[in-house]
Amino acid sequence: MSVASMLKNNKLSKAICEASWATFKAMIAYKAKWYGKxxxxxxxxxxxxxxxxxxxxxxxxxxxxxxxxxxxxxxxxxxxxxxxxxxxxxxxxxxxxxxxxxxxxx
Structure with missing residues (x-):
């Protein structure tokens, strides 16, 4: 099942979006630390x-x-x-x- 399809499901969409943002935030934090920011x-x-x-x-x-x-x-x-x-x-x-x-x- 594609992410786009799962986002149409009201029971799954919030959890999927929150997981995506959490991953993005973790990546940004990692890069900031890597570059001493x-x-x-x-x-x-x-x-x-x-x-x-x-x-x-x-x-x-x-x-x-x-x-x-x-x-x-x-x-x-x-x-x-x-x-x-x-x-x-x-x-x-x-x-x-x-x-x-x-x-x-x-």
Missing amino acids: QLVVVAKNFPSSQLCSHCGYQNKDVKHLTLREWQCPNCHTRHDRDVNASINIKNEAVWLLTAGTAGLAY
């Missing part, structure tokens, strides 16, 4: 795409995945959802490292 893990529930990377305003309307671009109602900065999320994740990781509370993978 630190892997910082940001919380799953961190609202990376909802936060304005310019002023920090949290826009709950951005939860919908169909919304690819948005303008911050607070500072009026225009955001591409993915670019904005990546900036917020980087900033959160730096903050976790600086605060000494980083959830390091190894």
